[in-house]
Amino acid sequence: LTLGIHGESMGAATMLLYAGMLEDGADFYIADCPFSDLKEQLSYQLKKEYKMIPSLLIPIADFILRLREKYSIRHVSPISVIENIRNPILFIHSENDDFILPAMTKELYEKKQGPKMLYLAVNGRHAQSFNENPEDYRRVLDEFLKTYVVNGEFYG
Structure with a gap:
């Protein structure tokens, strides 16, 4: 098989x-x-779609993810x-x-x-x-x- x-x-x-x-x-x-790499993908989309600064938002999102779900964005690579x-x-x-x-x-x-x-x-x-x-x-x-x-x- x-x-x-x-x-x-x-x-x-x-x-x-x-x-x-x-x-x-x-x-x-x-x-x-x-x-x-998810961090790269999120950075690209934040800049392209929302004109936001990824270096400010991604660490906050990662902190919340680690706190609530016990894993990091960097693991999705x-x-x-x-x-x-x-x-x-x-x-x-x-x-x-x-x-x-x-x-x-x-x-x-x-x-x-x-x-x-x-x-x-x-x-x-x-x-x-x-x-x-x-x-x-x-x-x-x-x-x-x-x-x-x-x-x-x-x-x-």
């Missing part, structure tokens, strides 16, 4: 964190438009655990995504050791790679699966 996990946006970041901390036994992963993932990852991102920048996926791809592929969709905004590029998305997915899964057997 071959098991793959696909995540999109926050789901992709969560999947990478889970795999990087636990290497959960999935044979491959598909990360569609993940962020690489797929880039910090990506090197722990040994199994293949297909990274996907739309080039026109302005919610989570494609540079974050490129950074994850560069830091990931071992088997990996990167697909940057020409069309679409955030989480629209498949909807706006269905043929290319399927072609890349097929290529990834043929490279790492042959006749139901895993090759990594």
Whole structure:
């Protein structure tokens, strides 16, 4: 039995964190438009959407999070655990995504050791790679699966 996990946006970041901390036994992963670091993502969005100064707000939010939930924003960082993932990852991102920048996926791809592929969709905004590029998305997915899964057997 071959098991793959696909995540999109926050789901992709969560999947990478889970795999990087636990290497959960999935044979491959598909990360569609993940962020690489929550603090960076929040900083970007605070500046872009709200014209706020992240260096003032993020420490306050982090303090409240640590106090109430017992973890820190700095722990939500797929880039910090990506090197722990040994199994293949297909990274996907739309080039026109302005919610989570494609540079974050490129950074994850560069830091990931071992088997990996990167697909940057020409069309679409955030989480629209498949909807706006269905043929290319399927072609890349097929290529990834043929490279790492042959006749139901895993090759990594």
